[in-house]
Amino acid sequence: MNIDPPLDDVRAAVARALAEDLGPVGDVTAALVPVDARASADVVARESGVLAGTACATEVFAQLDQRVMIEWSVDDGADLADGTKVGRVSGPLRSILTGERSALNFLCHLSGVATATHRFVVAVSPARVRILDTRKTLPGLRALEKAAVRAGGGTNHRGSLSDFVLLKDNHLVGVGIADAVQRAHAMWPGRTVEVECDRLEQVREAIEAGAAMVLLDNMSPDEVRECVAFVRDSGTPDVFLEVSGGVTLENVASYAGTGADAVSTSVITQSAPALDIGFDIEVGEG
Amino acid sequence: MNIDPPLDDVRAAVARALAEDLGPVGDVTAALVPVDARASADVVARESGVLAGTACATEVFAQLDQRVMIEWSVDDGADLADGTKVGRVSGPLRSILTGERSALNFLCHLSGVATATHRFVVAVSPARVRILDTRKTLPGLRALEKAAVRAGGGTNHRGSLSDFVLLKDNHLVGVGIADAVQRAHAMWPGRTVEVECDRLEQVREAIEAGAAMVLLDNMSPDEVRECVAFVRDSGTPDVFLEVSGGVTLENVASYAGTGADAVSTSVITQSAPALDIGFDIEVGEG
Amino acid sequence: MNIDPPLDDVRAAVARALAEDLGPVGDVTAALVPVDARASADVVARESGVLAGTACATEVFAQLDQRVMIEWSVDDGADLADGTKVGRVSGPLRSILTGERSALNFLCHLSGVATATHRFVVAVSPARVRILDTRKTLPGLRALEKAAVRAGGGTNHRGSLSDFVLLKDNHLVGVGIADAVQRAHAMWPGRTVEVECDRLEQVREAIEAGAAMVLLDNMSPDEVRECVAFVRDSGTPDVFLEVSGGVTLENVASYAGTGADAVSTSVITQSAPALDIGFDIEVGEG
Amino acid sequence: MNIDPPLDDVRAAVARALAEDLGPVGDVTAALVPVDARASADVVARESGVLAGTACATEVFAQLDQRVMIEWSVDDGADLADGTKVGRVSGPLRSILTGERSALNFLCHLSGVATATHRFVVAVSPARVRILDTRKTLPGLRALEKAAVRAGGGTNHRGSLSDFVLLKDNHLVGVGIADAVQRAHAMWPGRTVEVECDRLEQVREAIEAGAAMVLLDNMSPDEVRECVAFVRDSGTPDVFLEVSGGVTLENVASYAGTGADAVSTSVITQSAPALDIGFDIEVGEG
């Protein structure tokens, strides 16, 4: 069900990573290693989580030294235990040492995103509520993080400001929700229109105006339930209801039973700790 | 004592952030706002921490719409309480809404890095041990994260593989530490040579070979103390001793009293949660 | 109601245009002009149409020589007659001559797109059917062309493959429309799902599955009418109906009265002739 | 006799095209297709014309997914009838669907340029007058369009402002044609010097000054004939005579018999309608 990150984003991000890590002289330490030394390395998870970022790690060595081979035992989205062997790298020792950190920086961060996402997904199950990401991503890494969210079982919200209309309070200058939704449909027919609502009255106004999605902002589970009940009993019961604001891994379960369609959180992208993955290098076996 | 991030990194990172957020059509929601509406926004910390990333936020609006003015009340490195006003943005409402998320993505992530760093700095005080960053940074953001580490009171380790020689186990192919250090000095005179050591015997070998820095890897506080004692009593007591491996905010204080010069940690860059900073927008006051 | 093209696209496209036009030696002809000669130029439409591309023309001179001033008499979207003065450029003659062609290449192409769009808009009025663009745009110019479509009174369909789900025949591998729509909603909740249909039966299947948009492909006006009648009488009368395939300026009016919401055409982007706009330069008046 | 477009332009233009089409999430529709589905597609002309752009289409799949194979039955410059099979693509269905539009956007536009060029070439035959392009090209696509002009049997005029000296009215500030040509030769010896002339007297002045090319601007066929007669009887009968201004496919033949060496037109680059080329995809045959 998964899709890979766009390849052009992978290529560009890896090129930037190598440029910032190689510096003007290259790897001064690897230069001390015999040029013909070869090695293999197992790529190993050192804690449990969900894998993401393999396309980036592959690209690191493709750009650095095409003699380095990398084979993956598992794919993005795989559940990892502490000790799971993720893949195997083999080739010239110098290049493995030089590329190791760049490859791991992608793997550890993106697996961290996938893992954090997966924890939210697990926390709300068996309810069928989805975990949505946001535009609160790290600059330059959005496409890769959104792919990692998918790897973790999450769902992508807007990719950019071009995708959806998402009306917030500050967009309503001198007009009410109903007018704003109408103008959004008029200007951008075909595009999803979502309205951020603080209270039931706004929800009513939004769905009557024809919004396809409603963001229930900073509401308690009970307030969410009330909004859900209202919408499901309305003439447009399929409006997509997204809970947002102050959701944490600790409290997300309390929203799972509210009947909302999704919970969105920035924690999974901008606050996901790296997953510990490392290379176990064996010199002389490449 | 601080220095700003290199301006070329700021410019390039901001250009990427805007390109990935604007998309092919631009901000379809802001397009619904009257073109002549103006606004002001206070940039406000919503939790306590340390500020970083102001140069990036300034650059976001410089690239997006030069009519948006941004004034900072405090500088990178400032201590923030929940509610501290960091700065003020004013100008066309459309552009403020369009640039808000990109500006905040930088501010929140980089302030998160500065804050995490500062927590480590506080945890080890009043000892004079330094908190060092690593090369475990998020791809494409290294220069900005290293500046944020400085803003948080931390110290920068290597910027790239070109800077120092850092000999690890896998670099020693068929040679001992002494030989490797000697070859490092021969090939790269003038560059700092650091050796990663697991035990006292290696430390001895490294300092006898003339290493200027020793990385004490995965040692307990007592093992660190033993190494420190050895080095301080040796003929080269000024060798810089860095503790690394498995250091957390919880255990870092136990290394503070060991006499080591610094503790390095990847937590402050690749696992720092975003600091919550937001815009309080007032329409009509721009 | 209009929005400008994303500024980062403007900047990048102009930089490429100047790089390809200046060449390794620069403008060898302008170099023959006295360095202190000044001039003014009226930017004048030489045929009737709709204006677009002013932001690009402004950017050309901003990147080439900031002493060149450019003032617009009218904005993107303005109706132009043969002879309408669009704006005025003044400054050093050399730079005006050097930048003239790059500025006009943007103005003429993008105004051509706006004009072609406007002709379709006029052809279907007074019906309220919209003119939609497609992804059939010229490589590297999509964001600018989509802005020009808006300037001409048209509406933007998908900006990229990330925006909507648009299911065509070849996406249905071993599944029917109903299953495919369901899977699309499951994988990409919140994203608009559109289905391309060749005949009424498919339309029925698509709207029963919950598609928000239906593309009526290569149908005659009568076939379209039949589909419209069916949908408007169904339980989801608001499904957005887009007519596509073989639409020309000559036949588009025949679809205007069918009750479809929109007609999409690639003619307005990939086959729009340039609008003739020129500089009337007066030396010595800059 | 043909040459391919410069490969670096092909690579850069394709990378931009893919970046603007993939967006932050990639192809959300192709993601619904089974990952192991394979397909083949004939690339087929749906109207008659001249082929160009195959190098770009090849590069699209090379950058997107190297498992997609593309074989061309004919080369750039080939005459196409409605139904001519141009080539065949085979590989993973997902990647074929994702790359189809980008590949076709290049093929259709550049074949459109080649076709428009070829129509002018045919219109002037059997006279040996050449069809020249101009600098009125679409921003960022000049090198590709100039290659397409060659594919259509046309001839390339200046590639950039660095190539030739082309003196127009506005370059003559306080000097006459003779002086200007002399200064051009003095400053840029070896570079072709062309002079734009409105009337015979200027032509005389230009060729006496030693211009190698004369642009006969906005002249009637009879005026052109008069200038040609004058030049062919002069001491420098080989001066290259280019007719320009207001040339259309309808009137170009009237210049064919004038004896001028070439006719230049912007229509073939900035106003060429796309040639209709499509993929006929067969799933399961890749």
Added chain:
Amino acid sequence: MNIDPPLDDVRAAVARALAEDLGPVGDVTAALVPVDARASADVVARESGVLAGTACATEVFAQLDQRVMIEWSVDDGADLADGTKVGRVSGPLRSILTGERSALNFLCHLSGVATATHRFVVAVSPARVRILDTRKTLPGLRALEKAAVRAGGGTNHRGSLSDFVLLKDNHLVGVGIADAVQRAHAMWPGRTVEVECDRLEQVREAIEAGAAMVLLDNMSPDEVRECVAFVRDSGTPDVFLEVSGGVTLENVASYAGTGADAVSTSVITQSAPALDIGFDIEVGEG
């Protein structure tokens, strides 16, 4: 008579220079200087030569810190004595120190190119023979070096492979010079055609075929004289004659009296020693 380097080349080259010099941490030494210290610096020639590169030096500070002001006392092309003050920089001391080397790297190299060119120009005077550059330039710096050649009084040969046809021995596969020139004119009418010749017979063939330029390769002054005499007495005495191959500052004068139009040399671009220019910084006067 001079023209500046194309601004887009200046911008791109400066951005690259700063990126490679600032590194991931920025200027660690300037960071030790008080943030409010100001300074002025005279830019002073430390040996005699010809100035070039001022646009690049200006751009360095424009990109680095817009508070740094730079005023030039003289322009590109000016004769410098040891001690000539070229310009004055003032502003924050930190930024002056950080940008100094990048600015000087441009000034010293490009003034070196201008100076080397000027020495050749002087060596051949009072003969009116021109000094031509070649495509033997340093990668990435061609446009800047060609501008520096002009600043030194030299003349630009081809800017790129697109500009002229220059037929060498290896281009003549199975055809003679006459046929090759004819085909060149047929394929690229309007473009200058030059033929490289080793002996008089080839020169005769080239000019009879209508070549506009002849490159006299590796000939002695007497051989050149013989070719010149032949051409000047022929029916096309104005063919441009370029001497090339093994020309040095020592022997160039011997070609000055031969009557050739120009001498080309790669020495002035790829072997020009840097001109010594430095900053005399006075702290506290910015």
Added chain:
Amino acid sequence: MNIDPPLDDVRAAVARALAEDLGPVGDVTAALVPVDARASADVVARESGVLAGTACATEVFAQLDQRVMIEWSVDDGADLADGTKVGRVSGPLRSILTGERSALNFLCHLSGVATATHRFVVAVSPARVRILDTRKTLPGLRALEKAAVRAGGGTNHRGSLSDFVLLKDNHLVGVGIADAVQRAHAMWPGRTVEVECDRLEQVREAIEAGAAMVLLDNMSPDEVRECVAFVRDSGTPDVFLEVSGGVTLENVASYAGTGADAVSTSVITQSAPALDIGFDIEVGEG
């Protein structure tokens, strides 16, 4: 002992070189050669020196036409005599001709740098004094030039302003050397601190403050000897002593016997004449 240039620098520099040489139309001369003509070329040194730049030349053809094969007989760092065959290129004649100049521009410049470096290395032998490069490199080529310096037997000084602290006179604003060194160590622990000194007294101050390197600026050999004696007799005899300022190939030997560790010079990068290397092309043997 050598290391290659960072591959990302090679790729980027080659892409720029090809972009600036191909121009908008490509190689108009090679286009006249039969498309199926093949050739081989020996890459031959035409004077003695040291080889560098092979990775760039390989990359030129990899980017231009992957059918061109290039095999090297010797590696970077090899001693070349006049006539030494360096390698062999074979493939389509057109592509060999088109790429020849770009490949040679890298080979000739970088071998020039390696050769100049080697001459300094030879001039100081058999003393064990090292030849150091500087940051006085040609813009955009630093990483490649630093690799060429290594190929010539030289040693790399700082790669960028991020690497070392190098305190010069102008950095000492209101503080003495001792204070400055202390602050440098405090701000950038682990980074090498070097101090530029004009006289013995400063040297004393620098080494007492703990500087690891001292730059002896513009001193005579006798002054250098005096400083060396002082340092070797001090408590920190291993401080690295670098002689700099006014060093030439003529006078460098006089510093060889002074006991200094290294001599640095900008001559080897910014004033190195190109080494003459060429292609001997044989058509029909590719």
